[in-house]
Amino acid sequence: MDQESLQSVLEESGLSGYQADVFVSLLWLQEATVSELLDSCSVPQPRIYDILNKLDNEGYIETYEEESIRARIRDPSVIQNELTEQADRLESAAERIGSIWEEPPIGQHKISVFGDFDHVVDHAADRIQHAENSIQLSVDVRVYIDLIDELRRARADDVHIKLSIKESDAFRFDIEDVDRYFEETASEVKLRHSTAPFIVLIDGEDAYFGLRQSPVDSYGLMINDQAMSSMLYWFYQNALWENWETIHSDSTNRGASEYTEIRRCIRDVSDRLDGDETVSATVYGFDIRQDTQREIHGQITDVISPDDPSGTDGENDVFTGRATILLDAEGTEYSVGGFGAILEDIRATRIVLRTSSSTDG
Incomplete structure (x- = not known):
């Protein structure tokens, strides 16, 4: 990379044109007096001291007196690190642009x-x-x-x-x-x-x-x-x-049963409702009409499902027909369906059940 290209990169990184000019000149000279810098760069004489002070304040160079005012690069790693970080950000941005384009x-x-x-x-x-x-x-x-x-x-x-x-x-x-x-x-x-x-x-x-x-x-x-x-x-x-x-x-969640498949949930709930149990549920899912996420708590009052075909051993759920849970949440009844539900109020992605005997105090 030639001197002009290096100066352009420094300008793109945030230095002014005059600051980049002085820095690159000083990089080649190692250290120099003000007059030597004026001879090697295009900065006007009235601006040179102001430019040197700004570069000094930003930690890129240091100025000192030795019969006359002189300047030298303080630590090249300072600007090297800044350029490397900027290059990393640019590379990340380029990769992100590519990934977004593919989406x-x-x-x-x-x-x-x-x-x-x-x-x-x-x-x-x-x-x-x-x-x-x-x-x-x-x-x-x-x-x-x-x-x-x-x-x-x-x-x-x-x-x-x-x-x-x-x-x-x-x-x-x-x-x-x-x-x-x-x-x-x-x-x-x-x-x-x-x-x-x-x-x-x-x-x-x-x-x-x-x-x-x-x-x-x-x-x-x-x-x-x-x-x-x-x-x-x-x-x-x-x-x-x-x-x-x-x-x-996972059996760590004692006292509660979790379901992501509503037909299996209905099969188990039906058995509990047929007994003397109160079945409470927390339903996580989506409000079908508003297409927003919902979480509701309440008591299951009924289930709607096709009758089990004769001869089944209970291991496989019935995968046809309507499968709906009716849930009472503080006086409001919600119909809850499973994956792909379109008729119900809520499309459940997860159902957590808790049961208790109706005779419990």
């Missing part, structure tokens, strides 16, 4: 397609950190390890996490001590023996889908659309969750 325009597109599996995993990891109520995900061991820090933070924030995971040939879980793998990262874990796509469903709002068939053949989707998210949700429930073995369940 869908706000309020226009609800589905983004990525040609890179790792890219959709990165987006899901960022969204997991901001989850508020529930996460459902399907991963293999490698991706689980990549997401473990984000899942740990979400679980620490009391987010309910359902994890469907497949072991790899290189890593097998110690089933006798399996809780240690998941006690800080998941509320409930099911072990799959079949390969499945990468799926993450967050707060009943955002969905992420990824498929990697080979190192050079992969893609991913980022979805903020109820219809598309509902399709992934039902696929997750039917193919990746209901029929697989539970290997971990």
Whole structure:
């Protein structure tokens, strides 16, 4: 970089044209008298002392008297550090511009397609950190390890996490001590023996889908659309969750039961309502008409669901027909639906139940 280019960079970093001129001249001269500086730069003689004082006050140079006033660079690392920090900010800004450009325009597109599996995993990891109520995900061991820090933070924030995971040939879980793998990262874990796509469903709002068939053949989707998210949700429930073995369940929340799937909640609530129990609930979700987040507390008064088909063993929920919980909250009745609900007042992403006998004092 020649002297003129260096001076231009210093001007871009915040020095005035005269300040940059004097600094670069002094950099080449090492130290100089005022007259020597005037000979090597273009600063007018009436301005030279003012420029030297400003550079001295900012810590770039120092002036001293030795028969005449002289100047020298105080410590080049001062301005070097400033330039490095500015370069880092510019690089970060450039990267951010690129990432924003790859995202869908706000309020226009609800589905983004990525040609890179790792890219959709990165987006899901960022969204997991901001989850508020529930996460459902399907991963293999490698991706689980990549997401473990984000899942740990979400679980620490009391987010309910359902994890469907497949072991790899290189890593097998110690089933006798399996809780240690998941006690800080998941509320409930099911072990799959079949390969499945990468799926993450967050707060009943955002969905992420990824498929990697080979190192050079992969893609991913980022979805903020109820219809598309509902399709992934039902696929997750039917193919990746209901029929697989539970290997971990968080039982620390005694006295309360948590649900992210309303049909399973209804099945359990029906049994309790048929008995002599009062069932209180906290529902986290969205007001369907106002499209705003809601949290309501109240007592479950009734449930609406199709009759269980004859011959079922109770292990699988019925996945068709209306599934609604009626909740009385301080005299106001709310109808609560699950993922994809459109008829009810509230679309629940998480339901926490507490029960007590009606004879309790």
